[in-house]
Amino acid sequence: xxxxxxELAKRRGLFLPSFEIYGGASGFYDYGPIGALIKNxxxxxxxxxxxxxxxxxxxxxxxxxxxxxxxASGHAKHFVDPIIKCKKCGKVYRADHLIEEYGIKTQNLSxxxxxxxxxxxxxxxxxxxxxxxxxxxxxLMFATYIGADSKKAYLRPETAQHIFILFNRLYEINRxxxxxxxxxxxxxxxxxxxxxxxxxxxxxxxQAEIEYFVFPSEKKHERFSEIANIELKLLPxxxxxxxxxxxxxxxxxxIIANELLAYFIARTYEFLREVGIPSEKIRFRQHEKxxxxxxxxxxxxxxxxxxxxxxxxxVGIADRGDYDLKAHSKMSGKKLTAFDxxxxxxxxxxxxxxxxxxxFHCIIETAYRDDGKRxxxxxxPNIAPYLAAVFxxxxxxxxIKKSHEVFALLKNKNIFCYHDVSxxxxxxxxxxxxxxxxxxxxxxxxxxxxxxxxxxxxxxTEQKRVNIKELAEILIKLRDGEIRFNKL
Amino acid sequence: xxxxxxELAKRRGLFLPSFEIYGGASGFYDYGPIGALIKNxxxxxxxxxxxxxxxxxxxxxxxxxxxxxxxASGHAKHFVDPIIKCKKCGKVYRADHLIEEYGIKTQNLSxxxxxxxxxxxxxxxxxxxxxxxxxxxxxLMFATYIGADSKKAYLRPETAQHIFILFNRLYEINRxxxxxxxxxxxxxxxxxxxxxxxxxxxxxxxQAEIEYFVFPSEKKHERFSEIANIELKLLPxxxxxxxxxxxxxxxxxxIIANELLAYFIARTYEFLREVGIPSEKIRFRQHEKxxxxxxxxxxxxxxxxxxxxxxxxxVGIADRGDYDLKAHSKMSGKKLTAFDxxxxxxxxxxxxxxxxxxxFHCIIETAYRDDGKRxxxxxxPNIAPYLAAVFxxxxxxxxIKKSHEVFALLKNKNIFCYHDVSxxxxxxxxxxxxxxxxxxxxxxxxxxxxxxxxxxxxxxTEQKRVNIKELAEILIKLRDGEIRFNKL
Numbered sequence: 017x018x019x020x021x022x023e024l025a026k027r028r029g030l031f032l033p034s035f036e037i038y039g040g041a042s043g044f045y046d047y048g049p050i051g052a053l054i055k056n057x058x059x060x061x062x063x064x065x066x067x068x069x070x071x072x073x074x075x076x077x078x079x080x081x082x083x084x085x086x087x088a089s090g091h092a093k094h095f096v097d098p099i100i101k102c103k104k105c106g107k108v109y110r111a112d113h114l115i116e117e118y119g120i121k122t123q124n125l126s127x128x129x130x131x132x133x134x135x136x137x138x139x140x141x142x143x144x145x146x147x148x149x150x151x152x153x154x155x156l157m158f159a160t161y162i163g164a165d166s167k168k169a170y171l172r173p174e175t176a177q178h179i180f181i182l183f184n185r186l187y188e189i190n191r192x193x194x195x196x197x198x199x200x201x202x203x204x205x206x207x208x209x210x211x212x213x214x215x216x217x218x219x220x221x222x223q224a225e226i227e228y229f230v231f232p233s234e235k236k237h238e239r240f241s242e243i244a245n246i247e248l249k250l251l252p253x254x255x256x257x258x259x260x261x262x263x264x265x266x267x268x269x270x271i272i273a274n275e276l277l278a279y280f281i282a283r284t285y286e287f288l289r290e291v292g293i294p295s296e297k298i299r300f301r302q303h304e305k306x307x308x309x310x311x312x313x314x315x316x317x318x319x320x321x322x323x324x325x326x327x328x329x330x331v332g333i334a335d336r337g338d339y340d341l342k343a344h345s346k347m348s349g350k351k352l353t354a355f356d357x358x359x360x361x362x363x364x365x366x367x368x369x370x371x372x373x374x375x376f377h378c379i380i381e382t383a384y385r386d387d388g389k390r391x392x393x394x395x396x397p398n399i400a401p402y403l404a405a406v407f408x409x410x411x412x413x414x415x416i417k418k419s420h421e422v423f424a425l426l427k428n429k430n431i432f433c434y435h436d437v438s439x440x441x442x443x444x445x446x447x448x449x450x451x452x453x454x455x456x457x458x459x460x461x462x463x464x465x466x467x468x469x470x471x472x473x474x475x476x477t478e479q480k481r482v483n484i485k486e487l488a489e490i491l492i493k494l495r496d497g498e499i500r501f502n503k504l
Numbered sequence: 505x506x507x508x509x510x511e512l513a514k515r516r517g518l519f520l521p522s523f524e525i526y527g528g529a530s531g532f533y534d535y536g537p538i539g540a541l542i543k544n545x546x547x548x549x550x551x552x553x554x555x556x557x558x559x560x561x562x563x564x565x566x567x568x569x570x571x572x573x574x575x576a577s578g579h580a581k582h583f584v585d586p587i588i589k590c591k592k593c594g595k596v597y598r599a600d601h602l603i604e605e606y607g608i609k610t611q612n613l614s615x616x617x618x619x620x621x622x623x624x625x626x627x628x629x630x631x632x633x634x635x636x637x638x639x640x641x642x643x644l645m646f647a648t649y650i651g652a653d654s655k656k657a658y659l660r661p662e663t664a665q666h667i668f669i670l671f672n673r674l675y676e677i678n679r680x681x682x683x684x685x686x687x688x689x690x691x692x693x694x695x696x697x698x699x700x701x702x703x704x705x706x707x708x709x710x711q712a713e714i715e716y717f718v719f720p721s722e723k724k725h726e727r728f729s730e731i732a733n734i735e736l737k738l739l740p741x742x743x744x745x746x747x748x749x750x751x752x753x754x755x756x757x758x759i760i761a762n763e764l765l766a767y768f769i770a771r772t773y774e775f776l777r778e779v780g781i782p783s784e785k786i787r788f789r790q791h792e793k794x795x796x797x798x799x800x801x802x803x804x805x806x807x808x809x810x811x812x813x814x815x816x817x818x819v820g821i822a823d824r825g826d827y828d829l830k831a832h833s834k835m836s837g838k839k840l841t842a843f844d845x846x847x848x849x850x851x852x853x854x855x856x857x858x859x860x861x862x863x864f865h866c867i868i869e870t871a872y873r874d875d876g877k878r879x880x881x882x883x884x885p886n887i888a889p890y891l892a893a894v895f896x897x898x899x900x901x902x903x904i905k906k907s908h909e910v911f912a913l914l915k916n917k918n919i920f921c922y923h924d925v926s927x928x929x930x931x932x933x934x935x936x937x938x939x940x941x942x943x944x945x946x947x948x949x950x951x952x953x954x955x956x957x958x959x960x961x962x963x964x965t966e967q968k969r970v971n972i973k974e975l976a977e978i979l980i981k982l983r984d985g986e987i988r989f990n991k992l
Contacts, residue, residue, distance in 0.1 A: 026673070027676075027677070028677060029561070029563075029673070029674070029677040032670065032673050034565065034566050034666075035569065035570050035572070035573065035669060036669075036670075036673070037669050037672070037832065037836040037838045037840075038570060038572040038573065038669070038835075038836055041570050041650055041651075041655065041657075043650075044566045044568065045566075046563055046564065046565045046566070046666065046670060047563060047564040047565075048561075048563055048670075048673070048674070048677060049561035049562060049563060049674070049677060049686075051564075052562045052563050052564045053562065055564060056551075056562075063544075064918050068915055068918065068920055068921075069915050071922065071923075073517070073536075073537035074537060074540045074541065074544075075517075075534055075535060075536055075537060075540050076534065076535040076539075076540045076543060077522065077534045077535075078522050078532045078533075078534070078708045079567060079659075079691055079708060080532065080646070080659075080693070080707070080708055081523065082523050082526060082529050084523070084526040085523065085526065099652050101652075106653070108651070108652035108653055154652050158568070158648045158649070158650075159648060159649075160646045160647060160648045160659070161646070161647075161695075162529055162531075162646075162695065162707065163529075163596070163695065163696075163697065163698075164587050164589075164596040164642050164697050165594075165596055167529065169529075171567075171568075171648070171659075178522075178534065181523060181524075181525050181526070182520065182524075182534060182536075184525070185514070185517070185520050185524070185536070186517070186536070186537070188515075189515070189516060189517040189536060189537060191926070198537075203567055203691070205568070207649075207650065207651065208651075209651065209652050210651075219568070219650065220566045220567060220568055344525065347526075348525040348526055350525045352525075427556055427557050430552050430556065430984075432556055433556075434559065435559075438679070496918075
């Protein structure tokens with residue numbers, strides 16, 4: 017199926033390897049015309065669910081950050097991978113990956129431990145069997161320099177740091193009140209040693225992150241009751257097996273550290289469902305102690321079960337305590353505090369961090385259908401690249417003209433749609449289905465008589481007839497889940 | 505006024521200097537919570553007008569590009585500024601700017617000419633009067649390196665190049681047909697020597713670019729008639745003064761090189777009007793021969809008259825011929841052609857390139873109102889950060905509850921809005937006006953009785969009463985210009 021999706025992706029423009037005419041560079045992909053529309057929709061659903069409905073501040077920061085930020089955050093020192101070079105052919109490996117290629121487990125080993133294994137086992141370059149260099153630390157940030165006086169800077173490895181350093185301004189804009197929730201959608205960069213796995217491990221990727229600042233004693237949420245009874249599949253750090261438990265009970269039993277963290281875990285679950293991931297493919301895995309940053313109070317990954325890559329992390333939701341604000345306060349010499357009525361305290365922060373490209377992959381993989389007879393992407397209408405495609409039944413002038421009118425009408429209502437007259441109606445349906453167009457609208461001879469028109473639903477291929485006057489409104493209601501197709 | 509906007513920008517979060525707690529870095533700004541919403545709206549209006557209504561392909565490429573791309577495009581060699589250093593204090597200047605500080609004109613001078621002036625006039629460092637170094641070429645791209653084997657790369661200086669190198673894929677996805685219009689919204693980067701002027705000259709900025717590929721003999725547009733009669737203010741290269749002329753006549757008289765270029769000039773004019781720039785502040789200035797790249801067939805800048813910076817370029821619209829595809833074809837050894845039925849030809853391209861941050865600046869400056877009594881941003885409803893703010897008339901429990909219900913109702917319709925109970929109703933109106941909220945919705949005692957509610961228009965402060973059931977639909981129609989407030 018992986019190769020089928022890759023074929024579809026190239027042919028129809030979901031995603032394309034970057035710089036292909038120049039031989040490419042691994043870890044970089046372009047979203048093509050269909051992929052970009054789908055990605056925009058994912059981001060719009062996220063923006064609506066979190067920025068609008070959770071009342072967050074959205075900001076948009078530079079991708080470039082000056083060095084100080086990442087010295088403070090620890091990235092300049094600790095955001096490294098161990099690399100090793102072949103002295104003969106010059107090939108570079110991630111040391112732990114090289115060792116694992118020889119069938120030896122490396123989880124949580126230090127550079128010293130890894131070096132020891134390589135010496136002891138006399139490991140060699142995989143391609144040419146040449147002798148290997150010593151292991152070095154390789155920083156995963158892309159470095160660059162600002163201005164003619166060459167001030168050192170990095171491409172941000174996450175969008176989050178730019179939120180932390182703006183804390184005082186944002187706190188003031190929020191009229192010096194907590195909670196203060198801040199969101200950012202944007203690119204982030206990690207200079208991976210040898211990225212594979214298409215959209216799953218990119219050197220440039222899209223994140224949607226939230227930093228939700230609260231007083232340390234107030235890790236609650238006023239709308240907790242709205243999500244308290246949602247049942248989640250959890251894999252706590254101490255357990256072998258997944259458990260199914262309500263959000264409320266998970267907090268009461270001390271499985272999830274606090275209500276606020278649990279609140280965002282539940283909203284994350286809802287989001288993944290809203291973009292089309294089935295609940296049985298979603299679980300939340302708690303980080304084990306050794307995985308967790310030392311300062312993190314509790315941390316959970318939303319994982320999605322994929323065919324291509326088994327369970328993969330798509331969202332991380334962490335209670336990061338006061339670590340980040342404290343670090344930037346120390347480095348900058350500026351107070352980063354909030355006033356709780358009695359004393360100025362450093363807020364704690366809960367951070368849900370979404371990997372948009374991974375979510376995109378999961379959506380496409382989940383939606384892909386090929387039953388031999390018919391290929392289609394079973395995308396939810398809010399995610400479909402086009403909500404509608406508009407056709408004339410036959411390529412007769414009067415039908416083409418009518419279908420053009422309908423097309424213009426939908427465009428003016430800001431409904432993403434396209435018009436297609438090429439080939440037979442069957443071919444046009446097939447082309448629309450393949451990229452997941454939600455509804456096909458066909459003008460036929462009856463349309464010329466009474467202004468009624470057919471809507472065909474992609475998944476069932478069933479058709480209904482509605483009046484052109486109501487068409488735009490019906491499509492929007494179908495998209496927003498306010499009416500169901502079979503009730504038309 | 506500039507300082508008033510800067511004060512508002514910081515206090516309410518339109519835009520904020522980046523990395524402020526670390527002393528900042530010129531040429532970098534964050535969009536704060538209000539600015540990010542406005543910027544999103546500008547991009548959405550652009551996406552609707554161009555991607556949807558012009559039927560373009562939108563793509564989303566990496567910000568990083570490998571070196572080959574920019575060798576081919578000429579940026580690696582020619583995208584440079586002349587710099588000069590003080591040998592005493594180390595200060596770096598753009599050589600031409602330094603000379604102009606001494607009151608000497610430098611337009612279109614070579615490095616040799618500039619060096620000659622500095623020697624002849626014995627110019628010195630402006631701050632310390634120290635002796636100056638020789639002039640060097642400084643490349644304006646941010647360089648970085650990919651992977652452990654350090655493959656050279658740059659942050660893209662424009663989004664366009666990534667479209668050119670994808671041409672073959674996009675042409676195939678378009679079923680091997682021209683015209684093929686491709687759009688991209690995203691970040692671009694220029695490592696300016698000493699950027700000033702806030703959002704006007706940034707080192708990291710947002711572009712929205714279109715590459716519209718056609719056969720060289722077909723520089724027309726099938727919907728030219730829709731815009732043929734629009735009157736534009738043009739400043740042709742040969743003229744001293746602006747002329748007012750219809751698009752059609754400008755093409756007929758040979759002022760604009762062809763219909764296709766003229767078509768996008770007209771659509772650009774419409775776009776600027778749609779986001780709120782008044783027509784008298786918009787003109788199109790033709791590049792003079794010496795400004796124009798040697799390959800450009802014709803090139804026009806959309807300029808907006810600002811108080812802060814006089815006329816500034818916000819959009820460039822150029823007929824670039826076959827230069828770009830030819831350059832990438834030569835460098836990559838790949839054919840980048842389209843089949844016209846008889847022969848394979850390199851398409852020509854017309855490129856409208858929008859500077860989103862500059863447009864943002866112009867919109868805010870144009871919208872800013874302070875008559876001593878009342879401050880407000882007269883933003884069009886499609887650009888306003890929030891379409892609505894929802895208030896209770898008084899902070900009485902039953903009114904607060906009702907206003908919360910209305911707030912929830914609007915959010916569920918994806919209308920960007922917020923809820924505010926703090927201070928008097930007058931204070932809440934003032935806060936909403938200041939950031940350009942389009943409509944304020946107030947629940948009062950009559951609302952409790954008959955579910956009617958008041959809508960207050962920001963610009964006139966007039967109020968109308970409507971039923972809650974119709975509220976969302978009315979707001980959307982007001983935003984989309986389908987109904988007018990005074991007709992409610």
